[in-house]
Amino acid sequence: MRRRIEDNVALSLIWGGAGMTILFLAWMLWHILSNGLSHVSWEFVSSAYTTIGETSGIFSMIVSTIYMVVLSISIAAPIGIMTALYLTEYAKPGSQLVKIIRFCTESLAGIPSIIYGLFGMTFFVVTLGLGFSILSGALTLAILILPVIIRTTEEALIAVPQSYREASYGLGSSRIYTIWRVILPSAMPGIVTAVILSTGRIIGESAPVFLTAGMVTRIPESVLDSGRTLTVHLYKLTQELFTVNEWNQAYATATVLIILVLAINLLTKLIASRFNKAAY
Amino acid sequence: MNKFDVKELDLHYGDTHALKGINLPIPEKKVTALIGPSGCGKSTLLRTLNRMNDLIENVTIKGDVKLEGKDIYQDRNVAALRMKVGMVFQKANPFPMSIYENVAYGLKAQGIRNKKVLDETVETALRSAALWDEVSDRLNSPAFGLSGGQQQRLCIARTIAIQPDVILMDEPTSALDPIATHKIEELMDELRKKFTIVIVTHSMAQAKRISDKTAFFWMGELVEHGDTEQVFTAPVDERTRGYVNGDFG
Numbered sequence: 001m002r003r004r005i006e007d008n009v010a011l012s013l014i015w016g017g018a019g020m021t022i023l024f025l026a027w028m029l030w031h032i033l034s035n036g037l038s039h040v041s042w043e044f045v046s047s048a049y050t051t052i053g054e055t056s057g058i059f060s061m062i063v064s065t066i067y068m069v070v071l072s073i074s075i076a077a078p079i080g081i082m083t084a085l086y087l088t089e090y091a092k093p094g095s096q097l098v099k100i101i102r103f104c105t106e107s108l109a110g111i112p113s114i115i116y117g118l119f120g121m122t123f124f125v126v127t128l129g130l131g132f133s134i135l136s137g138a139l140t141l142a143i144l145i146l147p148v149i150i151r152t153t154e155e156a157l158i159a160v161p162q163s164y165r166e167a168s169y170g171l172g173s174s175r176i177y178t179i180w181r182v183i184l185p186s187a188m189p190g191i192v193t194a195v196i197l198s199t200g201r202i203i204g205e206s207a208p209v210f211l212t213a214g215m216v217t218r219i220p221e222s223v224l225d226s227g228r229t230l231t232v233h234l235y236k237l238t239q240e241l242f243t244v245n246e247w248n249q250a251y252a253t254a255t256v257l258i259i260l261v262l263a264i265n266l267l268t269k270l271i272a273s274r275f276n277k278a279a280y
Numbered sequence: 281m282n283k284f285d286v287k288e289l290d291l292h293y294g295d296t297h298a299l300k301g302i303n304l305p306i307p308e309k310k311v312t313a314l315i316g317p318s319g320c321g322k323s324t325l326l327r328t329l330n331r332m333n334d335l336i337e338n339v340t341i342k343g344d345v346k347l348e349g350k351d352i353y354q355d356r357n358v359a360a361l362r363m364k365v366g367m368v369f370q371k372a373n374p375f376p377m378s379i380y381e382n383v384a385y386g387l388k389a390q391g392i393r394n395k396k397v398l399d400e401t402v403e404t405a406l407r408s409a410a411l412w413d414e415v416s417d418r419l420n421s422p423a424f425g426l427s428g429g430q431q432q433r434l435c436i437a438r439t440i441a442i443q444p445d446v447i448l449m450d451e452p453t454s455a456l457d458p459i460a461t462h463k464i465e466e467l468m469d470e471l472r473k474k475f476t477i478v479i480v481t482h483s484m485a486q487a488k489r490i491s492d493k494t495a496f497f498w499m500g501e502l503v504e505h506g507d508t509e510q511v512f513t514a515p516v517d518e519r520t521r522g523y524v525n526g527d528f529g
Contacts, residue, residue: 092337163373167435170332171442172363173389181385182375 029258036255039248045256049217049233056245058253060219064134064227065260067220068213069202071138072145073195079142080149081191087150088157089179109147116144117208125212135223137213144208145198152197156190157183196268200261206231230257283308283446283476284329289343291324293336298324300500302343306493311468311477313487313508316497316523322480325497326448329478330365331358347446363390365446366439371455372431374423374438379406379415382423382434386442401441408474409437410467429460433467440471447471449479453486465490484524488512496520 047057083101091098120140130136160183168178184191206229214226215236228236230253237250284306291299299321306312306329314322327333328345331352345352352361363386374382383402392398402419406412411433415426423434432452439447449468453461468490471477481487487494488508495505496519504511504520515521522528 161373163369163371164375166332166335166367166369167373167375167438168385168389169335170330170362170367170369171386171389171438172359172361173386174359177389181389186376 032251032254032258036248036251036253039252040255044252048219056249058230058233058249058256060217061228061230061233061253062256062260063219064213065203065229065231067134067223067227068137068141068209068229069199071134071223072141072202073198075138076142076145076149076198077195080146080194081153083146083150084153084157085179087154089175089183105147105150108143109151113144113205114207114211116140117211119143120208120212131224132212132214132216132226133224134213134220134227137209137227137229138223140208140212141202141205144205145201148197148201149194152194153187153191156187156193159190160186192268192271196265199264199268203229203257203261203264204231206235210235230260281308282306283348284478285344285346285349286325286328287344287346289325289328289341289345291321291328291333291342292340294338298500299328302502304495304502304505306476306478308476309472309474310492311472311479311490312493312495313491314478314480314495314497315482315484315487316503317528318482319499320497321500322495322497323450326450326478326480329446329448330362330367332367334358363442364444365448366442366444367448368432368435368439368450368452370451372428372435374426374431374434377423378420379423379426379434380419383437383441385438390442405437405441408440408471409433410463410470411437427460429456429463432456432460432464436464436467436471440475444475446476446478449477451480451482454482461486484512484526496523498523 044057045062046059048059049061050056083105087098087101117140120136120143124130124136124139125132128136130139164182164186165178168182169175173181209229210232213229213232215228215232216226217228217233218225220227234250234253234257237246237253241247241250282305284304286302286304286306289299289302290297302321302325304325314325316322324333328341329347329352333339333341341353347361347365355361375385377385380402383405384398387398387401403412403416406415411430414430415434418425423431426434432455436447436452453464456464465486468477468479472492479487479491491508493505494508494511496503496511496515496517498519504515504517511520512524515524
């Protein structure tokens with residue numbers, strides 16, 4: 001009898017926990033979407049931002065965000081994937097260098113993001129003279145997402161069955177050929193996951209971005225121009241909420257952010273499953 | 281003529297002395313079976329023959345392993361060795377690719393891209409592995425769609441495709457049902473005409489059926505080796521007699 005009560009209590013707590021998670025997510029989504037969706041229009045996403053008039057849009061922020069994502073990932077992904085490959089395929093497990101790399105990635109992952117911003121501002125913006133620019137921002141964010149890419153890729157590589165490596169080496173293949181033909185394709189879904197997680201991180205960051213890429217609302221003409229990403233824009237809007245119109249813009253921007261993140265998730269999942277099929 | 285000559289071979293995994301002073305000739309174009317209880321060192325010896333133990337940490341090897349008179353541990357070209365000494369593993373381990381790509385893998389790794397050469401080799405290898413008739417109409421479908429026995433024959437075909445002299449087999453039928461096992465044994469009977477085969481097996485019946493020579497291992501030592509007939513019917517050593525009679529192991 002007591003057993004059954006304990007069981008039921010445990011079960012309801014577990015169900016309750018799971019239910020709360022869904023509830024919070026649904027509640028938040030509903031809150032943002034119900035306030036924002038009606039203010040999202042083609043005009044809103046396709047026109048420039050102005051502080052006067054009613055037709056202010058977020059086109060330049062969408063462009064800056066895309067620049068930022070593409071550039072950060074193209075810098076961090078190759079470095080991260082190669083580091084993970086070194087750790088799993090080349091290094092002797094437990095060697096001093098492996099320990100140092102592990103320590104570095106773990107430390108990097110634990111640093112508050114605003115400190116990356118501060119570093120980026122002094123190093124990339126000032127010392128290297130890149131100025132407040134998309135490039136400075138992307139370099140800073142690349143360091144920020146590096147630990148996620150390394151760890152997730154490493155886990156994906158470790159999960160590749162040892163028997164694939166044995167089979168490949170047993171046929172006289174070189175290490176690089178084995179990595180290229182067998183290990184990377186098998187780990188690809190995990191690597192894509194790493195990219196998804198990083199993309200979410202890049203879109204979500206605000207502090208390190210405005211400290212390095214600035215807040216200029218024009219469309220950046222090159223990577224050396226300053227640009228304002230959607231998240232920074234949302235942050236900026238919430239700083240100066242005076243009129244109903246500004247409230248609406250903030251919610252509408254949040255809505256676009258959420259839709260963007262969902263779309264990226266779906267797209268990358270689609271690519272991953274395509275890739276899986278292509279492996280056959 | 282001997283394909284391999286193993287002389288005074290000692291192998292340590294860290295502190296474990298896994299092989300103790302092994303002396304074993306392996307004759308060309310014959311089937312040599314390595315038998316003995318689990319942990320006796322038979323698989324370890326098999327893996328020294330194509331240097332698969334290189335993939336494991338903390339392995340130290342002393343002594344000679346000569347392939348056609350040349351010490352394979354002096355030569356640094358491990359890839360060339362493994363093309364000459366192919367391996368089939370305990371569990372069929374096809375790549376997550378099509379049947380065709382699996383068989384063509386070894387050739388492509390050598391940089392061979394000629395479609396005609398690849399097509400011909402794939403067909404020949406699949407025919408030699410007695411798999412062609414079963415898969416010729418679906419070469420581009422995934423290898424994972426094959427049955428366990430077919431997958432193992434695919435792995436044999438993949439090895440044959442790189443045209444080795446020697447095929448090492450590490451308990452190739454231990455995960456297969458009797459019918460699939462029978463097919464692989466029949467196949468080995470064909471393969472022995474062209475290849476030197478070294479097989480590790482847990483099944484004494486299998487060793488008796490397929491091998492010309494048998495070597496019995498016991499706790500890292502090579503206790504006895506000779507013609508299979510002799511080892512099974514008139515073993516010299518007390519331990520060999522006990523093992524082949526099923527008293528232990």
